[in-house]
Amino acid sequence: MSASSECKRDFVSSELGTKNYWDETYGREIKSFNDFGDVGEIWFGEDSQERVLDWLEDCDSVTTDDPVLDLGCGNGMMLIEMTRRGYTNLTGVDYSNGAIELAKAIAEKEEITCITYQVADLIATDCTQKYTCLTRQYKIVIDKGTYDAISLIPDSEVEARQAYLKTVKHLVVEDGIFVITSCNWTKDQLLQFFKPEFELFKKIPTPSFQFGGQMGSTVTSLVLKPKS
Numbered sequence: 001m002s003a004s005s006e007c008k009r010d011f012v013s014s015e016l017g018t019k020n021y022w023d024e025t026y027g028r029e030i031k032s033f034n035d036f037g038d039v040g041e042i043w044f045g046e047d048s049q050e051r052v053l054d055w056l057e058d059c060d061s062v063t064t065d066d067p068v069l070d071l072g073c074g075n076g077m078m079l080i081e082m083t084r085r086g087y088t089n090l091t092g093v094d095y096s097n098g099a100i101e102l103a104k105a106i107a108e109k110e111e112i113t114c115i116t117y118q119v120a121d122l123i124a125t126d127c128t129q130k131y132t133c134l135t136r137q138y139k140i141v142i143d144k145g146t147y148d149a150i151s152l153i154p155d156s157e158v159e160a161r162q163a164y165l166k167t168v169k170h171l172v173v174e175d176g177i178f179v180i181t182s183c184n185w186t187k188d189q190l191l192q193f194f195k196p197e198f199e200l201f202k203k204i205p206t207p208s209f210q211f212g213g214q215m216g217s218t219v220t221s222l223v224l225k226p227k228s
């Protein structure tokens with residue numbers, strides 16, 4: 001076992017780690033979107049999405065034509081909000097066909113045409129000798145809740161997280177950034193896991209709470225840079 005995979009979970013596997021769960025969820029959400037125009041869940045709330053986007057907006061090295069990839073994009077609301085903020089080169093991937101179908105339907109209704117959506121499994125190893133069928137690289141790679149979902153896979157989460165790490169390394173350009181938002185892992189746990197390939201660039205401030213003399217956060221957002 002490598003040093004990075006020694007990062008231990010403080011939580012147990014759940015159905016949120018299964019593709020079946022996401023296929024069923026997005027199946028319901030497509031129906032709800034078609035019937036009522038409801039776009040579905042924004043994971044960890046709109047505030048955590050806004051915090052990431054505000055940070056990107058204030059970052060000198062980020063421009064609105066930088067290629068952006070949203071890993072496990074779900075309904076694609078992060079990317080929709082990015083188009084509203086002027087970004088033009090956007091891609092979303094998810095392993096659930098239903099997620100991509102929903103994301104495309106929402107973008108179409110909003111008359112947004114500059115987002116590319118693709119079905120891809122971020123931990124699949126069978127497309128080429130590389131990880132996943134994704135061949136492009138991106139300046140900005142975003143994950144909100146997807147590494148968390150992968151960490152909940154029953155039985156094979158350690159291998160899955162290692163595969164995910166390889167995939168992300170391959171997707172981020174040398175001078176790019178990887179912005180990860182997690183509610184299951186702390187800052188230290190994320191840094192320990194990603195440290196073979198990435199180092200901390202910035203921690204995006206998130207609300208914290210105090211309990212029993214200990215400070216904690218409900219959600220952690222980190223900006224990581226590939227190690228040279």
Ligand SMILES: C[S@@+](CC[C@H](N)C(=O)[O-])C[C@H]1O[C@@H](n2cnc3c(N)ncnc32)[C@H](O)[C@@H]1O
Nearest residue numbers: 022043072073074094095121122144145146149
């Ligand atoms: C907690 S949801 C987050 C969705 C979206 N990022 C958001 O913030 O609203 C996790 C997403 O990861 C996707 N996902 C989980 N495992 C995946 C994998 N191996 N490859 C691609 N997508 C995956 C799920 O289908 C789901 O859309």
